[in-house]
Amino acid sequence: MSETKGPYHLRFRAGGAAPAIESFATLDEALDAVEARWETLRHQAVQVLDPRKILLFSTAELEEMMKGEPEAGAA
DSSP states (O other): OOOOOOOEEEEOOOOOOOOEEEESHHHHHHHHHHHTTTHTTTTTTTTEEOOOOEEOOOOOHHHHHHOOOOOOTTO
């Protein structure tokens, strides 16, 4: 995925009616924030949005990403 100018947005439900939104300059920074707080965010309908606030990654897609890639030689 080519990276365009940010900001990229991390949207999640922090307990209130309205979702919380954090903005990051790059997609890598947004994904790093998700990874660092995944154990908490995974239960909060997390989404990563592009600069136009169009969905890039849903909770299900992020969950697959957080599982990591299989190790080489693993069956």
